[in-house]
Structures are given as C-alpha cells and as structure tokens.
Amino acid sequence: METKSFDEASAVRALAALAQAQRLRAFRALVVAGPDGLTPGAIAGQLEVAPSALSFHLKELAHSGLVSSEPRGRNLIYRANFEHMVELMSYMTRHCCQGDTCAASDSTSCAAC
Numbered sequence: 001m002e003t004k005s006f007d008e009a010s011a012v013r014a015l016a017a018l019a020q021a022q023r024l025r026a027f028r029a030l031v032v033a034g035p036d037g038l039t040p041g042a043i044a045g046q047l048e049v050a051p052s053a054l055s056f057h058l059k060e061l062a063h064s065g066l067v068s069s070e071p072r073g074r075n076l077i078y079r080a081n082f083e084h085m086v087e088l089m090s091y092m093t094r095h096c097c098q099g100d101t102c103a104a105s106d107s108t109s110c111a112a113c
Contacts, residue, residue: 006084006087006088006090006091010065010087010088010091011088011091011092013063013064013065014064014065014066014084014088015088016064017060017061017063017064017066018064018066020057020060022047022049022053022054022057023057023060023061025047026043026047026054026057026058026061027061027066027067027080029043029046029047030043030067030078030079030080031080031082031085033079033080034080035079036077036079037070037077037078037079037080038077038078039075039076039077039078040054040055040058040075040076040078041075043058043078058078061078062078065081065084066080066081066084066085066088067079067080067081068081
C-alpha cells in the first residue's frame with residue numbers, strides 16, 4: 001500500500017508532528033472518530049485544551065499530511081488521513097525481521113479499519 005511519494009522526508013514530517021503530546025492526543029481522537037471526523041471544538045472539549053492552542057496543533061498535523069480538513073457550514077471538520085497513517089506504518093516496518101514475514105509487516109489489519 002506504500003506509495004512512491006511516501007519517502008523519508010514524509011516519514012520525518014509525520015513523526016515530527018506526532019512528537020508532541022497534544023498533537024498525538026488530537027490525532028488519536030481523530031483516529032477514534034473515524035471517517036466522520038470532529039470539529040475543533042469537539043476535539044478541544046475531549047482533550048481539555050484551549051481552542052487557540054489546538055488550532056496550532058491541527059495545522060501542524062495537516063501540514064504533515066496526517067489529517068485533512070473540510071469546511072462544513074461555519075465549522076471545519078478534521079479527519080485522520082488513514083491512508084497516510086498506513087503509509088507511515090508501512091514505511092516504518094518495511095524490511096523488518098530481516099525480510100521474514102512477521103506481524104509488524106502486515107499492515108492489512110490496520111488498512112481494514
């Protein structure tokens with residue numbers, strides 16, 4: 001499932017975005033929400049974080065490609081980019097176990113959700 005465009009630079013951007021506690025929590029909340037996504041207000045409420053601080057974190061996650069946003073009326077709906085998440089996981093586990101088949105290299109279990 002890994003695309004040619006997902007390279008080391010893409011992995012570094014995604015991992016850097018997740019290397020901050022509030023961004024990691026926001027991303028996990030969006031993963032749990034699934035394709036319906038969440039508004040920034042809903043995420044801020046779940047995480048008990050100020051909306052202004054959350055805006056900065058969502059922008060960083062969007063810049064990394066891990067989340068996308070879509071205007072809906074007066075709100076934005078943020079969604080986890082599951083394809084990008086799976087690509088990151090695939091990149092991280094490519095060639096694990098010295099090329100032998102192992103549980104970590106089976107990204108189909110994650111892609112199915």
